[in-house]
Amino acid sequence: MPHPQLRSNGELKHLLTIEGLPGVLIHQILDTAKGFLGVNTRDVKKVPLLRGKSVFNLFFENSTRTRTTFEIAATRLSADVVNLNINTSSAAKGESLLDTIDNLVAMHADMFVVRHASSGAPFLIAEHVNRTRGDGVHVINAGDGRHAHPTQGLLDMYTIRHFKKDFTQLSVAIVGDVLHSRVARSDIHALTTLGVPEVRVIAPLTLLPSGLDQMGCQVYTDMKKGLKDVDVIIMLRLQSERMRGALLPSAQEYFKHYGLTQEKLALAKPDAIVMHPGPMNRGVEIESAVADGPQAVILDQVTFGIAVRMAVMSLLVANP
Amino acid sequence: MRISLLGGRLVGPVLADGQGLVLHDAITDLYLADGRIAAIGQKPAEFQADLTLDLSAYCIAPGLVDLAARLREPGFEYKATLESEMQAALEGGITSLSCPPDTDPPLDEPGLVEMLKHRARGLQAASLYPLGAMTVGLKGEIITEMAELSEAGCIGFGHAGPMFTDTQVLLRAMQYAKSFGYTLWIQPCDFFLSRGGVAHSGAVAGRLGLSGIPAMAETVALHTIFELMRATGARVHLCRMSSSAGLELLKKAREDGLAVTADVAVHHLHLIDIDIGYFDPNMRVDPPFRSQRDRDALRAALKSGVIDAICSDHTPLDDDEKQLPFAEAAAGASGLELLLPLTLKWADESGVGLSEAVDRLTRQPAAVLGIDAGVIAQGAVADLCVFDPGDRWTVNATSLCSQGKHTPYWGRELIGRNRLTIVAGRIVVNHACLNPSFI
Amino acid sequence: MIVTTAKLPDPEIALQTLASQVKSRAGQDQCLRHVVGIHSGGAWVARRLLALLTQDSAVGALFDPVIGYLSSAFHRDDYGHNAQRRGLSAIVKGGTELPFEVTGARILLVDDVLYTGRTLRAAVNELFDYGRPAAVELAVLVDRGARELPVHADYVGATVDLSPLEAIVLAQHSDGQFSFSKTEG
Numbered sequence: 001m002p003h004p005q006l007r008s009n010g011e012l013k014h015l016l017t018i019e020g021l022p023g024v025l026i027h028q029i030l031d032t033a034k035g036f037l038g039v040n041t042r043d044v045k046k047v048p049l050l051r052g053k054s055v056f057n058l059f060f061e062n063s064t065r066t067r068t069t070f071e072i073a074a075t076r077l078s079a080d081v082v083n084l085n086i087n088t089s090s091a092a093k094g095e096s097l098l099d100t101i102d103n104l105v106a107m108h109a110d111m112f113v114v115r116h117a118s119s120g121a122p123f124l125i126a127e128h129v130n131r132t133r134g135d136g137v138h139v140i141n142a143g144d145g146r147h148a149h150p151t152q153g154l155l156d157m158y159t160i161r162h163f164k165k166d167f168t169q170l171s172v173a174i175v176g177d178v179l180h181s182r183v184a185r186s187d188i189h190a191l192t193t194l195g196v197p198e199v200r201v202i203a204p205l206t207l208l209p210s211g212l213d214q215m216g217c218q219v220y221t222d223m224k225k226g227l228k229d230v231d232v233i234i235m236l237r238l239q240s241e242r243m244r245g246a247l248l249p250s251a252q253e254y255f256k257h258y259g260l261t262q263e264k265l266a267l268a269k270p271d272a273i274v275m276h277p278g279p280m281n282r283g284v285e286i287e288s289a290v291a292d293g294p295q296a297v298i299l300d301q302v303t304f305g306i307a308v309r310m311a312v313m314s315l316l317v318a319n320p
Numbered sequence: 321m322r323i324s325l326l327g328g329r330l331v332g333p334v335l336a337d338g339q340g341l342v343l344h345d346a347i348t349d350l351y352l353a354d355g356r357i358a359a360i361g362q363k364p365a366e367f368q369a370d371l372t373l374d375l376s377a378y379c380i381a382p383g384l385v386d387l388a389a390r391l392r393e394p395g396f397e398y399k400a401t402l403e404s405e406m407q408a409a410l411e412g413g414i415t416s417l418s419c420p421p422d423t424d425p426p427l428d429e430p431g432l433v434e435m436l437k438h439r440a441r442g443l444q445a446a447s448l449y450p451l452g453a454m455t456v457g458l459k460g461e462i463i464t465e466m467a468e469l470s471e472a473g474c475i476g477f478g479h480a481g482p483m484f485t486d487t488q489v490l491l492r493a494m495q496y497a498k499s500f501g502y503t504l505w506i507q508p509c510d511f512f513l514s515r516g517g518v519a520h521s522g523a524v525a526g527r528l529g530l531s532g533i534p535a536m537a538e539t540v541a542l543h544t545i546f547e548l549m550r551a552t553g554a555r556v557h558l559c560r561m562s563s564s565a566g567l568e569l570l571k572k573a574r575e576d577g578l579a580v581t582a583d584v585a586v587h588h589l590h591l592i593d594i595d596i597g598y599f600d601p602n603m604r605v606d607p608p609f610r611s612q613r614d615r616d617a618l619r620a621a622l623k624s625g626v627i628d629a630i631c632s633d634h635t636p637l638d639d640d641e642k643q644l645p646f647a648e649a650a651a652g653a654s655g656l657e658l659l660l661p662l663t664l665k666w667a668d669e670s671g672v673g674l675s676e677a678v679d680r681l682t683r684q685p686a687a688v689l690g691i692d693a694g695v696i697a698q699g700a701v702a703d704l705c706v707f708d709p710g711d712r713w714t715v716n717a718t719s720l721c722s723q724g725k726h727t728p729y730w731g732r733e734l735i736g737r738n739r740l741t742i743v744a745g746r747i748v749v750n751h752a753c754l755n756p757s758f759i
Numbered sequence: 760m761i762v763t764t765a766k767l768p769d770p771e772i773a774l775q776t777l778a779s780q781v782k783s784r785a786g787q788d789q790c791l792r793h794v795v796g797i798h799s800g801g802a803w804v805a806r807r808l809l810a811l812l813t814q815d816s817a818v819g820a821l822f823d824p825v826i827g828y829l830s831s832a833f834h835r836d837d838y839g840h841n842a843q844r845r846g847l848s849a850i851v852k853g854g855t856e857l858p859f860e861v862t863g864a865r866i867l868l869v870d871d872v873l874y875t876g877r878t879l880r881a882a883v884n885e886l887f888d889y890g891r892p893a894a895v896e897l898a899v900l901v902d903r904g905a906r907e908l909p910v911h912a913d914y915v916g917a918t919v920d921l922s923p924l925e926a927i928v929l930a931q932h933s934d935g936q937f938s939f940s941k942t943e944g
Contacts, residue, residue: 118647124644215523
């Protein structure tokens with residue numbers, strides 16, 4: 001069955017998930033992002049590539065950070081941005097998801113940036129848009145449930161490529177609540193596609209989904225073993241709800257065994273980089289000394305994130 | 321009306337004079353009179369047919385018996401109506417069916433059951449055998465007036481969704497039902513282990529970021545049910561088996577002599593978790609489609625007899641409930657009109673003969689219901705279906721009669737289709753393009 | 760299909776011609792100029808041209824020894840249109856670097872081939888995102904005519920006449936020398 005995010009000629013029409021994207025396409029996006037980095041440091045931080053296009057940020061789940069970076073990216077491309085924060089309760093009382101989309105398409109939306117609490121929601125939207133509008137409307141997944149956060153995956157890859165150059169020689173560890181993490185899934189797909197030989201996942205069993213070995217990962221429950229000699233550490237955020245769901249006893253115990261401290265960081269390679277999709281829970285998954293330390297590239301991720309999103313938006317619109 | 325059905329290939333359970341019950345598969349004529357089967361094979365002396373049909377291009381079978389079809393009345397008339405779904409059943413060749421108690425209000429009052437039966441009788445369609453609610457309001461707290469409900473027409477008592485958590489209530493329900501000889505219909509699914517889950521817990525759900533329902537939810541529930549059955553001697557029908565591990569337990573329970581029967585929903589004989597594809601909400605069903613290993617075990621168990629019967633688990637849903645992200649979509653699929661072709665597909669792929677396959681849709685489910693149906697015998701009520709096993713048709717809005725248009729097979733081609741249905745000797749569905757000759 | 764039998768000019772000779780034209784003007788007006796190459800062919804030509812200009816004792820000091828580069832990628836007019844899909848790949852080829860104050864500067868843009876004038880229009884738009892130059896001049900290695908916009912080159916190394924189906928392509932070899940080739944289609 002053809003992937004709903006690709007056109008019949010293999011070009012990207014939507015960005016819904018990294019899974020299934022060919023490595024060359026990922027590199028093309030990263031190369032294009034590099035070109036956009038320069039725009040963000042000029043005096044006139046604007047290029048006309050999306051001039052006249054309407055980008056609708058459709059956020060069914062609150063997120064000021066992600067929404068803001070997409071807004072900045074679209075604005076720097078000269079697009080018109082409309083922000084719609086729809087909390088699910090009003091949607092339940094009012095319009096269905098697809099009715100909302102139909103209405104916005106009728107207002108000549110060119111692009112939807114969608115964040116939704118349910119895995120697969122952007123697929124539903126993309127298939128609907130493909131069926132009813134043919135070409136010309138693009139969907140970017142800004143995070144769907146636990147399934148995917150492709151732009152985060154791409155900016156994480158940009159960051160790794162920036163600091164480490166060659167993916168095929170790396171050992172990468174992803175630490176934390178993988179079970180609930182769309183970032184982890186997108187990172188895993190990207191890393192394996194780009195040829196990273198060792199993708200390690202480190203977490204207690206309660207926070208690990210099934211099928212990780214089928215996704216190409218090695219599983220560690222012992223962080224000390226898992227971090228040995230890795231080149232890249234990606235820390236995931238631990239949400240407080242996990243304690244309430246009987247998955248973990250406490251944040252303190254979690255930090256003791258799965259938090260990144262300077263001591264644990266020393267087990268990795270001396271030039272290892274520390275990444276985090278943000279926002280960080282200091283003292284829960286990461287120690288301040290590490291987060292503010294020389295090996296952390298967390299703020300670079302934010303900068304790269306805008307360029308990567310500019311690249312994705314431009315690429316989608318470039319092939320109408 | 322006297323009808324001669326000539327030249328058709330008679331398949332399925334047949335009780336013929338002097339032969340006992342056999343699985344028949346041969347060209348055989350049938351003669352109907354006064355709503356019953358007057359003769360099999362040999363035309364009775366002085367039989368004057370009012371209507372003669374040449375069925376040489378078709379198979380004839382007993383009218384199908386469906387153990388689970390949701391009709392949406394009372395309460396959910398906006399999704400489907402008794403009329404539309406009973407018509408869909410007839411289109412599918414189904415002449416007897418049982419509906420679960422999860423209506424609104426649930427079937428926990430004799431008056432509701434009587435009204436439902438009355439409405440169904442008025443339609444002169446398939447015979448309806450409702451399941452009553454095991455507990456009031458399906459809340460799992462207080463047992464219902466099973467005797468009253470039985471008198472009103474309930475053939476058993478069931479629940480909706482995962483099993484209620486109060487095992488003491490379940491024990492009491494079993495003891496009570498046993499006192500009267502009633503059967504409890506239970507879908508083996510532990511409430512807590514399945515909570516929040518929408519897909520089979522495995523690599524596919526892990527990759528797609530969907531909450532999983534582990535096979536353990538079924539096995540833990542089965543352990544509980546079998547333990548209570550051992551203690552009470554109650555009779556239980558297990559609804560919608562889904563896992564290979566669950567089937568292992570079922571096999572052992574049967575060997576131990578527990579009074580247990582089981583069914584499988586026809587879609588689960590074919591589809592697995594990978595078929596969710598790109599989050600197709602039509603694949604959202606309960607229990608979920610599990611792994612290939614589980615599906616293969618279901619197919620084998622049906623063939624070997626560990627599972628008694630196939631049902632449609634027909635659940636008509638409207639667009640508003642299905643055109644949603646996977647986890648939010650309502651669970652269920654339409655099945656009345658796909659029951660036959662999907663069963664034929666299973667038989668073909670599993671090396672099961674046509675006659676045996678038909679048995680799983682007729683005599684076996686009738687035995688579970690405890691009704692006198694599903695067998696072709698002289699003197700039996702003439703409930704028959706006539707089908708073309710080679711008919712290729714596409715599942716779409718025009719070919720489906722049910723108001724529920726959501727099925728995983730939407731837009732796909734199926735092979736095998738019911739073309740003519742006879743209820744109590746009357747032709748109620750006729751697409752056979754036959755030229756009836758009136759003599 | 761019409762194919763010209765026109766002989767391609769020698770880019771090395773064209774480069775020398777270009778350099779002498781620029782030196783002559785610089786000698787007359789004595790203005791300081793910043794050389795900026797338009798990616799990617801213009802960048803190669805600009806580097807060689809600047810080397811030739813700064814070597815000249817008479818006018819060498821009138822040229823900023825640090826070279827600049829311009830990308831036309833962000834302002835191309837063929838972005839997102841079905842007819843031409845080259846738009847985004849240009850972004851990857853190289854970015855704009857202008858290591859001097861653009862406002863008030865006299866800028867000498869350098870490109871390899873001047874044809875329709877669209878690339879130049881896009882490059883100038885990009886330049887004006889950085890400031891308000893005092894003047895902008897254009898030096899091209901070869902002008903093949905057939906303008907679609909009102910653009911002209913102030914300095915031209917050579918001219919050539921080609922059919923619309925042909926393209927002229929500059930190559931730079933490992934020793935730095937240029938050559939031209941023709942492609943069809």
